[in-house]
Amino acid sequence: MEKIKVLIVEDTVAESDKLTDTLTESQFEIVGVARSHQEALKLFYGNKVDIVVIDIFLNGIPEGITFAETLNNVPESSRPFVFLTSSTDRSIFERAKLTKPYSFLLKPFNPLEVLYALEMAIEKFYDQPDIFQSEEEDTVISSEFLFIKKKDALKKVAVSDIINIEVEERYCSIFTAMEKFVIQISLTKVINLLDPAVFYRVHRNHIVNAREIEEIQPSDGLLTMSNKAVIPISDHYKEVLNQFKIIK
Amino acid sequence: MFYSSLVINWIKVSLFGALFFISFYSFSKRDEKSNRLLDQKAEALTRKHKDLIFLSKTVGFAQSENWDSVLVNTQKLLQQVKGPKQLDFVHYYRAEAFHKKGIFKYALKEFNLVRNSFEFYAMVRFNKGCIFLSQEKYNQALNLFKSIDTSNKQIIQTIRIDALFHNTGVCYFHLGNFTEAENYLIKAIQKIEKLKDYTSLINAYTDLGSVYYEQYQDEKAISYFEKAYLLSKKYGSKELKLSSANNMAVVEENRKRYDLALKYRKEYESWNDSLSDQNKIYEVAQIEKRLALAHKQRRVELLESENKLKQAELNTYLFAALLLMAIIVFGTYFYRQNVLRSRVILRQKQELDLLNATKDQLFSIVSHDLRSSVHALSVSNSKLKDKVQKQEYNSLENQLEENSVIATNTYNMLDNLLNWALLQTEGGYFRQEEHRLSMLIDQVAYNFKGVLNQKQITFENTIPKSIKVFADAESLKIVLRNFMDNSIKFSDPGSEITVNLLHENETEVCFEWKDTGKGMSEETRLKLLSDSPQLTKKDHEKTIGSGLGMNLCQAMLAKNDGKLDIWSRQNEGTKMIVTLKKSSDGKN
Numbered sequence: 001m002e003k004i005k006v007l008i009v010e011d012t013v014a015e016s017d018k019l020t021d022t023l024t025e026s027q028f029e030i031v032g033v034a035r036s037h038q039e040a041l042k043l044f045y046g047n048k049v050d051i052v053v054i055d056i057f058l059n060g061i062p063e064g065i066t067f068a069e070t071l072n073n074v075p076e077s078s079r080p081f082v083f084l085t086s087s088t089d090r091s092i093f094e095r096a097k098l099t100k101p102y103s104f105l106l107k108p109f110n111p112l113e114v115l116y117a118l119e120m121a122i123e124k125f126y127d128q129p130d131i132f133q134s135e136e137e138d139t140v141i142s143s144e145f146l147f148i149k150k151k152d153a154l155k156k157v158a159v160s161d162i163i164n165i166e167v168e169e170r171y172c173s174i175f176t177a178m179e180k181f182v183i184q185i186s187l188t189k190v191i192n193l194l195d196p197a198v199f200y201r202v203h204r205n206h207i208v209n210a211r212e213i214e215e216i217q218p219s220d221g222l223l224t225m226s227n228k229a230v231i232p233i234s235d236h237y238k239e240v241l242n243q244f245k246i247i248k
Numbered sequence: 249m250f251y252s253s254l255v256i257n258w259i260k261v262s263l264f265g266a267l268f269f270i271s272f273y274s275f276s277k278r279d280e281k282s283n284r285l286l287d288q289k290a291e292a293l294t295r296k297h298k299d300l301i302f303l304s305k306t307v308g309f310a311q312s313e314n315w316d317s318v319l320v321n322t323q324k325l326l327q328q329v330k331g332p333k334q335l336d337f338v339h340y341y342r343a344e345a346f347h348k349k350g351i352f353k354y355a356l357k358e359f360n361l362v363r364n365s366f367e368f369y370a371m372v373r374f375n376k377g378c379i380f381l382s383q384e385k386y387n388q389a390l391n392l393f394k395s396i397d398t399s400n401k402q403i404i405q406t407i408r409i410d411a412l413f414h415n416t417g418v419c420y421f422h423l424g425n426f427t428e429a430e431n432y433l434i435k436a437i438q439k440i441e442k443l444k445d446y447t448s449l450i451n452a453y454t455d456l457g458s459v460y461y462e463q464y465q466d467e468k469a470i471s472y473f474e475k476a477y478l479l480s481k482k483y484g485s486k487e488l489k490l491s492s493a494n495n496m497a498v499v500e501e502n503r504k505r506y507d508l509a510l511k512y513r514k515e516y517e518s519w520n521d522s523l524s525d526q527n528k529i530y531e532v533a534q535i536e537k538r539l540a541l542a543h544k545q546r547r548v549e550l551l552e553s554e555n556k557l558k559q560a561e562l563n564t565y566l567f568a569a570l571l572l573m574a575i576i577v578f579g580t581y582f583y584r585q586n587v588l589r590s591r592v593i594l595r596q597k598q599e600l601d602l603l604n605a606t607k608d609q610l611f612s613i614v615s616h617d618l619r620s621s622v623h624a625l626s627v628s629n630s631k632l633k634d635k636v637q638k639q640e641y642n643s644l645e646n647q648l649e650e651n652s653v654i655a656t657n658t659y660n661m662l663d664n665l666l667n668w669a670l671l672q673t674e675g676g677y678f679r680q681e682e683h684r685l686s687m688l689i690d691q692v693a694y695n696f697k698g699v700l701n702q703k704q705i706t707f708e709n710t711i712p713k714s715i716k717v718f719a720d721a722e723s724l725k726i727v728l729r730n731f732m733d734n735s736i737k738f739s740d741p742g743s744e745i746t747v748n749l750l751h752e753n754e755t756e757v758c759f760e761w762k763d764t765g766k767g768m769s770e771e772t773r774l775k776l777l778s779d780s781p782q783l784t785k786k787d788h789e790k791t792i793g794s795g796l797g798m799n800l801c802q803a804m805l806a807k808n809d810g811k812l813d814i815w816s817r818q819n820e821g822t823k824m825i826v827t828l829k830k831s832s833d834g835k836n
Contacts, residue, residue: 090674112690116687133713
């Protein structure tokens with residue numbers, strides 16, 4: 001699992017320091033702190049950023065809103081963001097709202113509030129609301145990453161790193177080359193959200209990454225994955241194998 | 249006087265070069281028997297049909313010989329009346345009116361429209377004959393006259409038989425049939441002699457004389473002329489006297505009895521003069537009449553213009569009165585409006601005054617609290633400084649903790665003040681969404697961790713994670729922050745604060761914020777719950793509050809469609825009971 005990469009756009013050093021501390025403590029990785037619109041753009045395009053925290057007022061003018069607009073206008077690189085503000089002034093809020101902010105973070109904030117705001121932003125951005133606070137699920141799936149909440153910290157796993165997934169009750173065990181971990185999510189949701197051209201269900205309890213299959217043994221109904229894991233293929237899902245052949 | 253027609257025809261007797269006056273009856277007078285009969289019938293008809301008012305009017309006008317009115321009325325009748333019998337009467341009256349006015353063409357037209365079966369058709373024929381006679385269409389006239397059946401008694405009643413005979417005779421005379429002319433005229437004279445209608449008799453004698461004279465039966469002729477002359481001298485009008493004298497003069501001249509002729513001629517001249525005098529007098533009278541009329545007209549015009557002037561004056565007065573009325577009405581209206589407006593303004597002013605008073609009180613309390621807080625901070629800071637100088641590091645931590653508590657309290661107070669101001673101006677951002685209540689409570693409690701530790705108060709949030717409320721997160725957090733603040737303020741070290749779910753149903757969530765602190769009196773409780781913006785000083789001397797916090801909580805919860813209730817016992821504790829909506833309820 002990797003840390004989630006955060007870009008902070010905040011002109012006040014004290015505030016950005018506090019935010020950096022809070023976020024670092026909450027297991028986030030700060031890719032940079034921008035002091036202005038220009039810097040923010042440079043840092044945003046120069047790094048792989050998962051989420052942006054933007055102060056509405058940069059150097060006294062609501063430049064943060066302008067930056068948010070830029071983020072929205074580039075669909076390829078569009079990312080969730082959180083507005084940071086000390087004012088509940090309605091006019092500013094109304095203006096900021098036009099940029100479809102994913103959440104607001106009101107100064108002064110505490111770590112719980114920061115985490116909550118970031119979680120909300122991710123949930124709303126990927127349109128999978130009310131995941132991280134619920135007791136039933138803990139993972140938001142985007143096309144690139146799984147965002148997983150582990151013990152009050154938010155982590156991510158690249159979808160391409162996943163080799164296979166095994167389902168057990170309400171949990172899914174995710175296997176990557178390096179590690180194995182358990183997330184709380186329903187299997188149907190996983191199937192729906194993952195790319196169907198890459199991930200296949202081969203058994204009622206197993207999903208595999210087609211690119212990580214090393215060996216198919218049709219006679220035994222077994223697959224050998226790149227991490228040497230052996231996955232059974234059930235009769236019910238055998239047609240899937242035909243597809244593999246066509247692909248290969 | 250029965251016989252009207254004084255239309256005088258000048259007949260030239262070419263043989264002698266002398267002039268005779270030949271006369272006939274052209275139309276019957278209104279008071280004649282036959283006409284009375286007609287009028288009576290028409291009246292009877294009117295009585296039968298109520299809608300024929302115009303016909304009765306017509307009869308009235310005809311009797312008073314107001315022919316123009318007769319024409320107007322019959323014109324109206326023509327559009328109204330549909331029955332052929334009534335139409336006969338209408339056409340008859342119209343024809344009569346045209347005839348009297350001398351418009352023969354139209355009179356004939358109207359007479360032609362009368363049906364043959366009309367009970368007064370004899371009158372129609374007779375009158376038509378008279379018209380032709382006056383137009384010198386003797387054949388046509390004769391035909392009409394002869395077509396009247398003189399043996400029928402009923403028909404005879406409707407016309408004057410003597411007049412018919414006379415006119416027939418005249419026709420024959422003009423057509424040169426002297427024998428028939430003589431016959432009819434003698435018949436006529438016989439009838440007239442019985443009636444003693446001298447004018448007609450004179451005319452008849454003259455006409456008969458002319459007949460004989462034309463046949464050169466001078467003796468007979470002269471005897472009739474003389475008869476006419478003698479009668480006219482006694483009974484005749486000037487015109488008759490004139491014509492009879494003229495006739496006598498002509499015949500005597502022809503008999504070469506010049507002296508007599510001269511005498512008659514002179515008589516004729518004198519009558520002529522008298523007549524022309526009369527005419528002159530008449531003319532003068534006419535002129536005078538015209539002058540008088542013009543004078544009258546001028547008077548009338550004067551009066552009219554005066555009237556107009558008066559009318560104009562009246563109009564002016566009326567206009568002025570209306571204007572005045574309008575001004576009064578508008579004035580009253582605007583006055584009322586003004587009164588209403590000022591009443592509204594007064595009420596608003598009272599409200600404003602109350603609000604202003606509240607605001608002033610608020611500011612005085614806040615500035616007092618603020619001042620004492622900041623003062624306490626500075627005192628604490630100087631103590632800290634002292635201790636650092638004296639190097640008493642052991643008690644430093646306590647001092648610092650005290651400092652941070654004062655700072656936090658002051659900050660909270662300022663925050664409330666800001667939120668209160670935003671609420672008053674409706675300037676705050678407000679967006680209701682589904683939030684997990686437990687999460688929000690945790691977020692608020694996080695900031696109080698230090699204070700809770702310091703005062704050794706335990707805090708427990710037992711709200712299940714699954715409970716969601718529909719609220720604006722920031723405003724709800726303000727409420728929770730104030731609850732926490734108050735609970736900490738009024739709790740002794742070692743006590744506890746718990747948040748419990750009381751109950752939930754499909755639409756609402758109800759939870760309590762419970763502390764085991766000092767509690768409050770019933771009076772304070774009610775004051776806190778009341779809607780009035782009146783701010784309260786709290787019971788506990790040390791912990792002065794403005795009541796602003798609770799006021800803010802009430803307002804914020806109300807804005808979130810929530811409810812607040814307070815349970816409190818002194819020295820037992822306080823429960824803040826909050827009910828919130830679970831979903832948008834179709835809002836948003």
